Amino acid sequence: MTDTALALTGVNKLYHRRGKGPVHAVRQLDMDIAKGEIVALLGSSGCGKTSTLRMVAGFEEVSSGTITLAGRSINALPPAKRNVAMAFEGYSLYPPLTVRENIAFALKSAKVSRDETDKRVAEIAALVEIESILDRYPSSISGGQQQRASLARALVRKADLYLLDEPMGQLEPQLRSVLRGRIKSLLNQNGMTAIFVTHDQTEANALADRIAVMEGGILQQFASQKDLKDRPANLFVATFIGEPPMNVFDAHVVETGGIARLAIENGPVLDFGGAGLTPAVRAAVGHRTKIVVGVRPHKVKIGAGAFSAKIVSNQWLGDQTHVAAEVAGKLLVSVTSERVRTKLGTVTPFGVEAADLHLFDPETGQALAHGMTPA
Structure with a gap:
């Protein structure tokens, strides 16, 4: 994956509202996506991820900036000329056509042979498990089936880019888990470049090669799952990524004997x-006397260590224990795969390692250090 398939440079999106100021939905977005790479746009509602996807697809105009796909500028091209396949969150199936005809629609437009069309429709229908409804109409099938039909209609095409907007949001958890693996395998085996929008971290982790975390229209960090957890760019990413989220505490720097x-x-x-x-x-911290200290719950050891805290909750979830303890008037959460027998109200030792700490600027939120090395 050395060639850039998609490049967004200085992309902005402003929505102008009558009688009100504009909404700046996407701000100065720079992003390069490699050929064959799977990227997740991850964030809460209103963060700008769907606006970004729709600008790439051509359903929203770019207020400023450029979008380049497969070496050509696509800003001014209509959606049909971009060679982009998109699965919509709202399905957008054609009501007068059967599910089979919906899936095959783009293939017929591209003058793919009847035999090849039938073969590809059958293969993609089997992948998303909708073979039994191919001859039914969209109005007669469930929301989850419509979503899978929309997904199949996008994936059956040969395109430069695949855009998937919350592609499995309506599916049951077990089916969603199965389809994630199949879809990732399909994309990887065929070298398909894809961007999908999700608010589900599990889905982003399972499908994506890299994740773009967005908030307030700003790209907060674009990195691998490991880097987002181990080296978050700022306090927002640190507390947004991970379940449970990172423990954070206000702190200050004290110097004794140098x-x-x-x-x-x-x-x-x-x-x-x-x-x-x-x-x-110490050099990275600089002149700051106040600091924010963070540690991931999986790195907090309950039952041993140099510190102590009062246990306020202890939950066994079947495969891991979540323990919350009170430290300095705040909750410190620990996660372990073992059963923890500590009773509520007990003052219990806990430990954290210097190598597992993250330091942030309390004013800007920017990361200063991860472990005992600068960010």
């Missing part, structure tokens, strides 16, 4: 055997 340490506000000093912050991290 060693800089972090003191949790109204809580313990993170001493780590007297080593304190490394010189590189």
Whole structure:
């Protein structure tokens, strides 16, 4: 995947409202997607992910900036000339056509032979498990079946880019899990470049090679799943990515005998055997005296360590335990695959390692350090 398939450069989207100020839905978006790469646009409602998808598809005009697909500018091209296949969240099937005819519609327009069309429709229908409804009409099938038909209609095409808007939001969890694996295999085996919109982190992690996290119309970080968890670019990404989310505490830097340490506000000093912050991290922190400290729940060890906290909840979820403890007036959540027998109200030791801490600027939210190395 060395060739760039899709490039968005300085893309903005403003919606003008009569009698009101414009809504800046997408702000200065820069993104390069490689040929054959699967990318997730992940974020909460209103973050700009669907507007981005619709601008690439051609259903929304770009207010400013450029979009290049397969080496050609597509800003001014109508949707039908972009060679983009899209599965809509709202299905958008043609009511007078059967499911089979809906799926085959683009193939007939491209003058694909009847035999090849029948073969490809049968294959994609089997993949999304809708073989039994191919001769029914959209009005006679369920919402989940309509969604799978819309997905099949997009994936059956030969296109430069596949855009999938919440492609499995209406499906039952078990079927969704099965189809995720099949669709990823299809995309990978055929070298298909795809972008899909989702608010579901599990879906993004399962399908995507990289995830673009958006909030407030701004691309917060575009990275692999591992980097989003281990090296979040800012406090928003740190607390948005992960379930449960990252534990964060206000802290300040204290120096004693030339060693800089972090003191949790109204809580313990993170001493780590007297080593304190490394010189590189101390330099990254700079003149700041206040800091935000974060640690992922899976990195908090309950039952052993240099600190202590009062247990306020203990939940066994069948394959992992979520324990919440009170530290400095806030909750610290720990996740472990083992059963934890600690009773509520018990003061229990806990431990965190310096290598698992994340430091953020409290004003800008930007990451300063991950572990004991600068961000």
